[in-house]
Amino acid sequence: xxxxxxxxxxxxxxxxxxxxxxxxxxxxxxxxxxxxxxxxxxxxxxxxxxxxxxxxxxxxxxxxxxxxxxxxxxxxxxxxxxxxxxxxxxxxxxxxxxxxxxxxxxxxxxxxxxxxxxxxxxxxxxxxxxxxxxxxxxxxxxxxxxxxxxxxxxxxxxxxxxxxxxxxxxxxxxxxxxxxxxxx
Numbered sequence: 001x002x003x004x005x006x007x008x009x010x011x012x013x014x015x016x017x018x019x020x021x022x023x024x025x026x027x028x029x030x031x032x033x034x035x036x037x038x039x040x041x042x043x044x045x046x047x048x049x050x051x052x053x054x055x056x057x058x059x060x061x062x063x064x065x066x067x068x069x070x071x072x073x074x075x076x077x078x079x080x081x082x083x084x085x086x087x088x089x090x091x092x093x094x095x096x097x098x099x100x101x102x103x104x105x106x107x108x109x110x111x112x113x114x115x116x117x118x119x120x121x122x123x124x125x126x127x128x129x130x131x132x133x134x135x136x137x138x139x140x141x142x143x144x145x146x147x148x149x150x151x152x153x154x155x156x157x158x159x160x161x162x163x164x165x166x167x168x169x170x171x172x173x174x175x176x177x178x179x180x181x182x183x184x
Contacts, residue, residue, distance in 0.1 A: 036176035064156035104129035141170035147179035
């Protein structure tokens with residue numbers, strides 16, 4: 001190779017590396033919180049009638065929804081005996097994992113961690129198993145948050161076979177959650 005070709009090749013590589021496609025997202029605002037959704041996901045309303053925010057990327061079998069509930073509603077459920085847990089974020093975690101244990105064969109939890117995300121107390125964890133309804137192996141990356149008045153769930157999921165490839169796409173969604181009632 002002569003010097004001109006080497007210089008041209010170097011220039012071409014540096015131009016292409018500057019034009020790398022970034023994973024961009026948009027911030028979705030609701031009355032009580034905001035969250036970032038990747039631009040390559042599509043908004044939907046068909047996954048869960050209680051979720052205000054629902055996005056999916058069908059070609060990757062990757063989905064996420066956000067559910068919210070008032071702390072008062074959760075406490076009332078405890079008082080009425082619907083939930084036999086402590087009135088805390090860890091109690092809320094037990095309600096969620098008990099529910100999934102009932103609807104999932106070979107249910108397992110992993111990667112449990114208590115943390116703060118954008119000033120909210122949070123529990124982030126993974127779940128896996130076989131969905132009893134459709135028989136498919138499923139992997140969830142899950143987070144629950146609390147602010148002054150509400151409890152929130154971010155449920156992201158995919159086919160268990162895609163877990164290693166897609167778990168990295170789930171984390172930024174979870175970490176982007178911001179409550180409107182907590183000031184930094």
